[in-house]
Amino acid sequence: MAEMQEMPGHLARRFQQIAVAVFLSEVEAAGFDLTPVQYAALAAIAANPAIDQITLAGLIAYDRTTITGVIDRLAQKGLVVRQASARDRRSRELLITDEGRRALDAITPAVEAAQRLMVRGLTKAETNELIRLMQKAIAAGNDLSRAPLREGTAER
Amino acid sequence: MAEMQEMPGHLARRFQQIAVAVFLSEVEAAGFDLTPVQYAALAAIAANPAIDQITLAGLIAYDRTTITGVIDRLAQKGLVVRQASARDRRSRELLITDEGRRALDAITPAVEAAQRLMVRGLTKAETNELIRLMQKAIAAGNDLSRAPLREGTAER
DNA sequence: CTCTATTGATCAGCATACTGATCATCAGTA
DNA sequence: TACTGATGATCAGTATGCTGATCAATAGAG
Numbered sequence: 001m002a003e004m005q006e007m008p009g010h011l012a013r014r015f016q017q018i019a020v021a022v023f024l025s026e027v028e029a030a031g032f033d034l035t036p037v038q039y040a041a042l043a044a045i046a047a048n049p050a051i052d053q054i055t056l057a058g059l060i061a062y063d064r065t066t067i068t069g070v071i072d073r074l075a076q077k078g079l080v081v082r083q084a085s086a087r088d089r090r091s092r093e094l095l096i097t098d099e100g101r102r103a104l105d106a107i108t109p110a111v112e113a114a115q116r117l118m119v120r121g122l123t124k125a126e127t128n129e130l131i132r133l134m135q136k137a138i139a140a141g142n143d144l145s146r147a148p149l150r151e152g153t154a155e156r
Numbered sequence: 157m158a159e160m161q162e163m164p165g166h167l168a169r170r171f172q173q174i175a176v177a178v179f180l181s182e183v184e185a186a187g188f189d190l191t192p193v194q195y196a197a198l199a200a201i202a203a204n205p206a207i208d209q210i211t212l213a214g215l216i217a218y219d220r221t222t223i224t225g226v227i228d229r230l231a232q233k234g235l236v237v238r239q240a241s242a243r244d245r246r247s248r249e250l251l252i253t254d255e256g257r258r259a260l261d262a263i264t265p266a267v268e269a270a271q272r273l274m275v276r277g278l279t280k281a282e283t284n285e286l287i288r289l290m291q292k293a294i295a296a297g298n299d300l301s302r303a304p305l306r307e308g309t310a311e312r
Numbered sequence: 313c314t315c316t317a318t319t320g321a322t323c324a325g326c327a328t329a330c331t332g333a334t335c336a337t338c339a340g341t342a
Numbered sequence: 343t344a345c346t347g348a349t350g351a352t353c354a355g356t357a358t359g360c361t362g363a364t365c366a367a368t369a370g371a372g
Contacts (some may be wrong), residue, residue, distance in 0.1 A: 002201070004196060004200075004216065006287060006334085007267075007269065007271050007272060008174075008175065008271050008274055008275050008283070008287060008290075009175040009179055009192055009267075010192075010196065010216075010270055011177075011287060011290040011291060011294065012168070012171045012175040012274075012290070013172055013173040013175070013176075013192065014217055014294050014305070015168045015171075015172075015216065015289075015290050015293060015294055016168040016169055016171075016172040017301050017303065017359080018293075018294060018297040018301050019164065019165040019168040019169070019358085020165075020169075020301075020360090021300050021302065021326095021360090022297065022300050023165055024360090025300070036165055036169065036328095037326065037328065037329095038327090039325080040160060040166065043160070044160075044180050049310070050352070052351095053351070054349080054350055054351080054352070056183075060160070060166075061170055061173065062328090062329085062350095063328090063329055063330060063331095064350080064351080065329080065330070065331085065332095065351090065352075066328060066329055066330080067328095067351095068351065068352060068353085069327075069328080070328080073327080074307040077328080079358080083180075085350095088336050088337075088338070088349090088350075089337065089338090089339070089350095090335095090336065090349070090350040090351070091337095091349090091350050091351080092328080092332085092350085092351075096244065100246060105292065111163075114165065115163050115164050115165055117297075117300075118164055118165060118168075118282065118293065118297060118300075119164050119293050120293075120296050120297065121292050121293050121294075121295060121296020121297065122244050122289060122292055122293055122296075126289055127164070127291070129163060129285065130164065130169060130286070130289040130290070130293065131162060133282055133285060133286040133289070134164075134167040134170075134171050134217060134286070135167060135170070136160065136276065136277050136278055136282070137174075137275050137278055137286065138167065138170050138171055138174060138277075139277060139278075140276050140277020140278075140335085141178065141273075141274060141276065141277065143172040143274075144161075144174050144177050144178050144181070144274075145173050145174050145176075145177040145330095146177065146330065146331085147329080148238060149170070152301070167356095175328080176329085176330090176358095177330090180330090191357065191358080192358095193357080193358065194357095202325080205325090207321070208320070208321095209321070210319080210320055210321080211370060218358090218359085219358090220321075220322095221359080221360075221361085221362095222324080222357095222359055222360080223321095224321065224322060224323085224357080225357075226357085226358080229357080241320095244319090244320075244366095244367075244368070245320095245366080245367060245368090246319070246320045246321070246366065246367050247319090247320050247321080247367095248320085248321075254361055293324075295367070302359085302360065302361085302362095303359080303360090304357060
């Protein structure tokens with residue numbers, strides 16, 4: 001374990017580093033300017049209209065304090081709107097705009113290309129196995145981070 | 157691929173998120189205050205005395221602009237010293253201090269415990285396979301990030 | 313030897329992530 | 343209904359990572 005190259009933690013950092021670089025590169029080549037985090041938030045808002053920020057954070061496993069800035073930037077780009085909830089005046093309902101929907105549709109092929117590119121060194125079977133193992137490790141460690149994934153989508 | 161939970165990029169982010177949380181938790185429980193990034197830098201400096209910052213960055217795949225701040229913090233904690241090089245006045249030679257060596261030795265068990273904890277959902281065989289697959293994917297994507305890993309340790 | 317291109321380090325600026333705090337609001341209870 | 347605890351959102355502060363720029367110093371070509 002003394003070798004850094006065999007430590008899961010180091011490999012996790014490195015793989016994530018490459019994944020982000022590939023994502024940004026593919027998305028920019030497609031003519032868009034969205035980060036992985038912004039894309040995931042936009043996609044989740046599209047699939048869950050009027051979701052509040054805390055629930056959204058749980059869906060994509062973001063820290064609640066991170067989501068504020070992410071939504072700020074999506075709103076500033078005109079891709080989502082943040083409106084006060086009538087039911088609970090503390091919360092903001094998030095909605096994707098028409099422009100956001102168009103951007104999401106247009107960008108998705110680049111995102112999928114990025115997913116393939118970041119595992120280009122692996123066979124299809126190896127890729128599936130990597131996905132399975134990461135899912136399993138993540139499921140076991142879900143509650144160890146401050147921003148665990150939370151199921152229970154829209155029914156709040 | 158429409159499902160986020162099957163995208164390598166999302167899983168990479170999530171696994172890294174858990175890995176960092178586990179690392180910080182174990183290290184703090186052991187009575188230390190070091191981030192994963194600071195630990196890797198400290199260990200690399202210990203193994204490569206008088207290394208310069210650029211070479212160090214290549215060894216652990218950090219961006220060169222990131223390393224400046226990391227070394228700042230290690231130096232501020234008294235764990236390393238940064239001294240001008242006689243050979244090349246542009247570069248700074250990095251050396252671990254006695255205190256840094258003691259901290260490194262004392263913290264290593266916690267770091268290794270963290271490596272095991274972050275894959276606690278996997279069997280030993282699965283862990284080895286996850287490591288192998290991440291290594292392979294990373295090797296193929298090494299040059300896709302701004303901070304690739306560079307071999308060629310001390311002989312500059 | 314001089315000029316140019318490169319290199320080591322740093323900086324400003326931006327985007328995640330997190331810790332811990334605050335504020336307004338809400339829900340449930342006495 | 344008044345109070346207490348919980349909750350949604352935000353903020354200040356810190357630490358990665360990155361883009362792109364700058365500056366001093368070095369190396370290589372001619």
